[in-house]
Amino acid sequence: MVDSNPSSGSPEDTPNPNPDGNAPSENDLTLDSLSQKVQESFSVGKKHKFWETQPVGQFKDLGDNSLPEGSIEDPILLSEVKQEPYKLPNLYEWTTCDIDSEEMCTEVYNLLTNNYVEDDENMFRFNYSKEFLRWALRPPGYFRSWHIGVRVISSKKLVAFITGVPSRIRVRNDVVIMAEINFLCVHKKLRSKRLAPVMIKEVTRRVHLENIWQAAYTAGVVLPTPISTCQYWHRSLNPKKLIDVGFSRLGARMTMSRTIKLYKLPESTVTPGFRKMELHDVPAVTRLLRDYLSQFVVAPDLDENDVEHWLLPKENVVNSYLVESPETHVITDFCSFYTLPSTILGNQNYSSLKAAYSYYNVSTKTPLLQLMNDALIVAKRNDYDVFNALDVMQNESFLKELKFGPGDGKLHYYLYNYRIRSALRPSELGLVLL
Numbered sequence: 001m002v003d004s005n006p007s008s009g010s011p012e013d014t015p016n017p018n019p020d021g022n023a024p025s026e027n028d029l030t031l032d033s034l035s036q037k038v039q040e041s042f043s044v045g046k047k048h049k050f051w052e053t054q055p056v057g058q059f060k061d062l063g064d065n066s067l068p069e070g071s072i073e074d075p076i077l078l079s080e081v082k083q084e085p086y087k088l089p090n091l092y093e094w095t096t097c098d099i100d101s102e103e104m105c106t107e108v109y110n111l112l113t114n115n116y117v118e119d120d121e122n123m124f125r126f127n128y129s130k131e132f133l134r135w136a137l138r139p140p141g142y143f144r145s146w147h148i149g150v151r152v153i154s155s156k157k158l159v160a161f162i163t164g165v166p167s168r169i170r171v172r173n174d175v176v177i178m179a180e181i182n183f184l185c186v187h188k189k190l191r192s193k194r195l196a197p198v199m200i201k202e203v204t205r206r207v208h209l210e211n212i213w214q215a216a217y218t219a220g221v222v223l224p225t226p227i228s229t230c231q232y233w234h235r236s237l238n239p240k241k242l243i244d245v246g247f248s249r250l251g252a253r254m255t256m257s258r259t260i261k262l263y264k265l266p267e268s269t270v271t272p273g274f275r276k277m278e279l280h281d282v283p284a285v286t287r288l289l290r291d292y293l294s295q296f297v298v299a300p301d302l303d304e305n306d307v308e309h310w311l312l313p314k315e316n317v318v319n320s321y322l323v324e325s326p327e328t329h330v331i332t333d334f335c336s337f338y339t340l341p342s343t344i345l346g347n348q349n350y351s352s353l354k355a356a357y358s359y360y361n362v363s364t365k366t367p368l369l370q371l372m373n374d375a376l377i378v379a380k381r382n383d384y385d386v387f388n389a390l391d392v393m394q395n396e397s398f399l400k401e402l403k404f405g406p407g408d409g410k411l412h413y414y415l416y417n418y419r420i421r422s423a424l425r426p427s428e429l430g431l432v433l434l
């Protein structure tokens, strides 16, 4: 079954969850409802044997405003950080994954392609490309030791993976050096054996060895304790395919041809001076982004090196466009999206869904709605099937009008060893993790 909640009652087809989470659908997530939702999961007595031992916000402390914001635990001396890796179950060994090596990158790619995140109905599975993985895992200042694999000792088969990359994240007025943790994956046959906690402890140890004590991560599951809960929205670009593969459904009283017409986009972008970002734009884009992101409670603190890495267009990985005023040549607006296909599981006709994910967008002169409509036009021109966006930053202002529909995938944002007094609204988040 796909999304059973055509809540808007609009004649649109209703997008199915992208493979990003499994919480039930809910449209207006307020601070209260988040706290209520988290408390529900607490009050039904769900124990978190591992997470209860970690320096993260605990459910029992929800609503306790006396606790200070910031670090939960102080750093320890580097010489006191455990020097040897955590012990794995007998048949397994640690490996550091050299993502530069084609062979190793292929092993990681295969593990994730077959075992990474699926939607609730197991219809789609994320299919990060190798180029994407190399991009995601080698930002400025990355540590190879944070790309951690687990092998079966006898066969050397790679069966689990977790990664971290360093980043500077600002929380209110404090810029904190953090690890962004991603790609936690345990082979399907090894699930529920408590391997994930060992992997998390090992990445934590290796992050500590670099004198870094905080982390940021997102997950589709509810853990202690989200700093915010966001929702994915989906904009059909190729509605016929999306309906054929079960990603969305034909809306009530809609025919296929009316649906195709509804989502049709012009061939060309409308904003004068709209063009692809180039290397020489890095300083101007950095200024634009830094200025824009300063309004959010949690956002990355990006310098020119970061912007060059994360936002300079890379084929099949990240796309960035900007508006350069034809008169003054000043760069006034910016939009970007990354490419994350999903494997379509068990469909006769199609094997892959090409999805664009909204990344960082800044409007100072072109209305955000028009800028994002141009982003949809270029995504459609480049054969993407769907354009996804979270309700973070100012995205809510364009989602409905540009015919995005709410998915039933939720994405929870977390900080490790950093307490936030109360949950943030998605619009207070200026951070997109891959």
Ligand SMILES: CCCCCCCCCCCCCC(=O)SCCNC(=O)CCNC(=O)[C@H](O)C(C)(C)COP(=O)(O)OP(=O)(O)OC[C@H]1O[C@@H](n2cnc3c(N)ncnc32)[C@H](O)[C@@H]1OP(=O)(O)O
Pocket: 047, 048, 049, 050, 051, 052, 115, 116, 117, 118, 179, 181, 182, 183, 184, 185, 186, 187, 190, 191, 192, 193, 194, 195, 196, 197, 200, 203, 204, 207, 208, 212, 213, 214, 215, 216, 217, 218, 219, 220, 221, 223, 416, 417
């Ligand atoms: C200072 C530096 C700090 C650095 C570290 C910061 C923290 C980073 C945290 C990681 C951020 C990752 C960000 C991403 O990559 S999110 C993407 C996660 N990956 C997938 O969903 C892929 C498909 N699923 C799997 O591969 C497995 O189901 C995984 C590996 C997810 C769990 O394996 P398995 O199903 O075989 O379970 P277990 O028996 O080994 O372990 C059960 C324990 O694990 C807790 N669990 C389950 N799922 C997650 C999850 N997504 N984040 C954190 N914890 C999770 C669970 O609540 C339970 O603990 P507790 O409830 O009993 O307490």
